[in-house]
Amino acid sequence: MTTVHTPERIRSLADLEAVRALRAGDIALRHAEAVNLAEAPEVQILVCSGTGCQSNKSMSTVEALQAAVEEHGLTDRVKVVPVGCFGFCRVGPVVVIHPGQTFYCEVRPQHAPYIIRDHVLGGKPVQALLYAPNPREKQRIEKMMDQPFYKGQHRTALRNCGLINPECIEEAIAGDRYFALAKAVLEMTPAQVIDELKRSGLRGRGGGGFPTGRKWELAAAVEGDTKYVLCNADEGDPGAFMDRSILEGDPHAILEAMAIAGYAIGAQHGYIYVRAEYPVAVHRLEIAIQQARERGLLGERIFGTDFSFDIDIRLGAGAFVCGEETALIASIEGQRGLPRPRPPYPAQKGLWGKPTLNNNVETYANVPYIVLYGAEAFRSVGTHDSPGTKVFAVAGNVMNTGLVEVPMGTTLRDIVYGMGGGIPKGRPFKAAQTGGPSGGCIPAHMLDIPMDFESLTAAGSMMGSGGLIVMDDLSCMVDVARFYLQFTQDESCGKCPPCRIGTKRMLEILDRIVEGEGTMEDLDELERLAQGIKSTALCGLGQTAPNPVLSTLRYFREEYEAHVRDKHCPAGRCKALTVFRIDQELCKACNLCARNCPVDAISGEVRKPETFVIDPELCIKCGNCAVVCKFNAVVH
Amino acid sequence: MINLTIDRRPVSVEPGTTILEAARQNGIRIPTLCYLKEINQIGACRMCLVEVEGARGLQTACTVPCTEGMVVRTNTPTVREARKLVLELLLSDHNIECPTCLRASNCELMQLAHDHGVSQIPLQGAHHEAHLDVGSGAIAVDSSKCVLCQRCVAVCREVQGVSAISVTGRGFESRVSPFFDVSLSEAACALCGQCTLVCPTGALTEFDETEAVWRALLDPNKHVVVQTAPAIRVSIGEPFGLPPGSVSTGQMVAGLRRLGFDQVFDTVFSADLTIMEEATELIQRLQSGGPLPLITSCSPGWIKYAEHFFPGVLENLSSCKSPQQMFGALAKTYYAEKSGIDPANIVVVSIMPCTAKKYEANRPEMNSSGYQDVDYVLTTRELARMFRQAGIHLPDLPEEEFDSPLGIGTGAGTIFGTTGGVMEAALRTAAAWLEPDSPSPKIEFQEVRGIPFQVREATVSLNGTSLNVAVANGLAAAGWLMEQVSTGQKDYHFIEIMGCPGGCIGGGGQPIPARGPEALDEVRLARIASLYTIDERMTLRRSHENPAIQQLYAEYLEKPGSERAHQLLHTHYHARVPAGVRRR
Amino acid sequence: MTCSACKGITPDDPRFAELDAFIQDGHSSADFLIAVLHRAQQLFGYLPEEVQHHVAAALGVPPSEVYGVVTFYNYFTLTPVGKYPINVCMGTACYVQGAGRILELFEKELGIQPGQVTPDGLFSLDVCRCVGACGLAPVVTVAGEVHGKLTESDALKLVAELRERAAADQAEAGAAVATVGGESQ
């Protein structure tokens, strides 16, 4: 990577613009329309270096591409650039070639020579590496933006992810980073910054949806020489990884936003609390902070003004509850991450007893955009009460899992069947869980629900951090509720009895139900406990822990009743309540099930359907046979 | 003032007052479990939930400050249901064995369940198994009765500055435990028992030795003598409904005789003896140049703390044993000889305000009589139980006198039971010795009288010698003072330290106030006042005037600091593992 | 037990000096407790009593509180982990993609439950909640390295590979010992 030395320390807007000018061309190229690559004056090969792709050895792919470039003597014309997560980690390592946005999937080092020879030199995309929306069909899609996964997206928070080299501050600046900070510090008063934010209607993306501008205003109003700005990068919702993606792909966005927050509320210091499970994000942040300090964008007298601000990183250590802001504060102070009651709110008494502002990563990622382009631009997408976009981490039984950023109010159907590409094997959609362990299920009849704060809450779920788990008809809703409750029970800090003991009791009831030992009274008790815990628990963890149970009870009560009354799990997930057998009427004797049974419990002669049987003694009820049978002949 | 409405009644309070305190000031008692004013306001137990108009969800009255115009409801169906659910949940993970539990008579959990009409515990499931730690021989820990209110942790940290215990683990596995879940006996714990005073349940109690004492009393071959610490006489009435601080010396003596003790003696006697030895030591050290300051050593909680946390000051500690141990050593030597009883058959029982005294009596070096000097130590609470078992209702008894000679004491020995008392007693005698010709020797030294939780300093001038003295009570204060001394920031000649807030009257073995820990401050002050009243009314107010002590020296010990005195009445200290770590 | 981590840690263990260097490098106040414990665990592999007491004394935090912190956070471990610590993600995305089955498979193949170490000290098994590679669910990490889209046969292959690697390491070490032995004759 070449480093450019003008100007060393950025002291003015002009300095900043000079740095942007250096790399503006690179960024423009990455937005450019297709041209014949063989004739393009410059080619950039973007390789994902996010956690997902790195785990698929994308860094070896980078090396192989670089080697191939060198081998062909193309170093002047072709640049290999590691960039952040594209959100479509499932098909990684992802490689995108500009100009032309050709999107390659699962690019291994051995593919590098073909990409250089056929594509860069020959001008013909390597068909085999292109994205295939349906693995069984030949159809390939070349351009990133033509893929259903990217088509409906609107990228604000993720705008630089997959576009810039996150370890290069100059590329970040070319991607407009620090221009919002410059504008705030040089042209706006703190009150104006807060006002802009308030008018934007931005609401916290960390779960609560609290109006961000209002929060800043409160923190600004508290008297105090020492205040703190925190960034909550604990990203606890298992299955959600948008914060990780932003930190890895565009770390300067967070630094910039925190500095703006510092300016707005009168704080000089910030802390980013990152979960220890994100080593790549931590590493990128460390580099970004170092570079920003070197360039004078953090530290004393930013842009030559009286405003000084610096940021440090603090690591979590594996406790979901530390995402709760008062627990997070305790953890930064080096203690057990126990939440404490509010009031006093962190804005009044936070870190070390000082006024403290805390926001989520994705919330911060929206801030520079709002400051730079104005509240109206931000409000131009989304709904009235939930303006802007939201990143969802789509997972579960859906073709395209990954991160999608869409305008608030986009329907669940658009996400699942549009970007998500529908449910594998054409199975029916049963429900989607949003809001992680604090949220609830959206049933099939509500597929057209607009995904915004109000609608999700009204449906008995919540936005949460944007986890979106899609479930097909083979998912058991009791099992799902049990899974989430197990999670919250494991993660309860133990401070207050409703959560420490109450969720344990709920879990025990659910355990009984999935074991076939539940009673109808258990269902009432479950509901009574759920309501009671919601109103008595100390913090959000306990207060929302019963939500998955309540919402599944609300929409899928008959499934609970089937478990309790009929001792039957309709989805065939709960082992104690499921017996797999082969319906010989339907069986075509293809032997696929037998080949997929891990314990050889299935026997039968090929082409003799009447011979196919499952030995109930051997069967471990893994359900593989039911999944693989193309004729739905395995029943339970 | 802030004006608000609680249960439809207008109320005005100082700014910063919590809803809970505001309600209490106005006669509404919101139930609490984890609350300890200013020490533990953490909102953990959820018992104090109330409705606040406009607030999202129920609020904990113990943490939320009153605001102007606030409308609070403390007794609505929602609130009652919420509290009841919390209690049901707590009880569903509780080793319920009330009839056999040491706290049955004043268990806050049982009381709350009763008050809130918890008539059944519908919830079943995993619960913490009984796990008893009695390794210390002083404090019994039963985590299966713990409600995780953290009051013990807070007291140990805030009041005692020891932090021997913390909440460890997480979620359902949370527990209160020392470092690495060792037994309290292997932790850097003072065994002061302050935690047992604030525990709302039977999870932390004194280690009960009443059975062993009953056995000794019933053994026809044993001659069982009992000594009672000065602080007992002003607290033993409380479990029998007498107001805090009631003086019940005579009834207590009568009660002990009825229990079957062969001789009823007074630790005040050996407190006076301690002064003789300690004042001598002080004068010697002043004359021979040290090591100074001399620090008192009659509080075993403080001694154990110093051995863990301040091994550097051990040489400053007075080598005098505590009055309890001096008594034990003399009971099995001097008294045995005098009364012609084989010391092997003498059983010495102490009634102490203190759990650390149990531990002290078991220290291996405490055997200078050739036997274990003190056999059993009972706390005030255990004595009250024995009285009840024996059908003795203390207030009904006539007043009786201690036996002699080990039952004779002075006012100086009596005030040993309060912070500042040892200092004052020592100064009384020192003044007499240093100013032998003074026409009106100074008796009261108000300037060193301790105040609970406070460190007091004074400069006392005795016949031209000016003494810098300090008095600390509670181990947090002790730790602070020792820090000052060991870093050379303060220069003292003489320091008194008592391990418990207020001194022994606030000891970890004392009766738990009927109103719970919130009454502790008030009770401590009442007990202190009573000790000073006893002292005032006595004719003998200086230790060296004690005729029994004079006789003891004449007949047996020769003079203070003699070789025999040293052999029987003095001891040594050693650094203890694990080393304590003080919060920086 | 033959694994080196169990031999006990003496106060003159050179790793204490490294830890102290880290503490003195601006991490000596109580609020750095978690950071210091991270460093300690990196150095020692786990957080035994001696190490926790050392940290307590160095930061001026009562040992019971250090222990309270260690036992609160999942990341900290009181027992040595295996040479190849296997962590099965049981986060939502992984769970719905069959992480439960993968876990069962490891349990069976290794003969241990989560939280345990194989008798040969080679593997330890644990579960975690999301490493942020949810797009690749189900995910397993081995000594911090992420393995995504794991099928049951991938899982078995992984164990076999690691066993081979360990055997190769051992053979190499054995060969070294043999040569040394040979020379001494």
Ligand SMILES: Cc1cc2nc3c(=O)[nH]c(=O)nc-3n(C[C@H](O)[C@H](O)[C@H](O)COP(=O)(O)O)c2cc1C
């Ligand atoms: C149990 C629990 C876990 C939470 N985890 C997170 C988290 O991982 N990340 C996050 O940003 N907010 C989390 N929150 C929400 C935070 O407490 C806080 O509201 C948020 O960080 C505020 O930022 P925002 O206003 O920008 O959303 C959690 C809350 C609770 C109760």
Ligand code: SF4
């Ligand atoms: S609700 Fe749960 S996580 Fe929150 S304070 Fe209570 S026990 Fe802890």
Ligand code: SF4
């Ligand atoms: S459920 Fe699993 S174990 Fe049972 S027969 Fe089918 S594939 Fe085999």
Ligand code: SF4
């Ligand atoms: S996979 Fe289905 S059709 Fe094929 S043998 Fe098995 S049950 Fe029959």
Ligand code: SF4
């Ligand atoms: S602690 Fe209270 S509720 Fe528990 S057994 Fe003892 S008396 Fe009963």
Ligand code: SF4
């Ligand atoms: S006191 Fe009466 S009601 Fe209570 S247990 Fe005894 S006999 Fe039963």
Ligand code: SF4
């Ligand atoms: S006995 Fe004293 S030092 Fe020990 S845990 Fe209790 S309060 Fe702390």
Ligand code: SF4
């Ligand atoms: S031991 Fe007693 S005081 Fe301590 S937390 Fe448990 S119940 Fe509360």
Ligand code: SF4
């Ligand atoms: S002050 Fe009294 S009660 Fe407290 S530890 Fe010392 S001797 Fe015991």
Ligand code: FES
């Ligand atoms: S990590 Fe490469 S696309 Fe997400």
Ligand code: FES
């Ligand atoms: S007394 Fe208020 S929460 Fe415990």
Ligand code: FES
């Ligand atoms: S016990 Fe002797 S006076 Fe305290």
Ligand code: FES
């Ligand atoms: S849920 Fe397994 S990596 Fe996120």
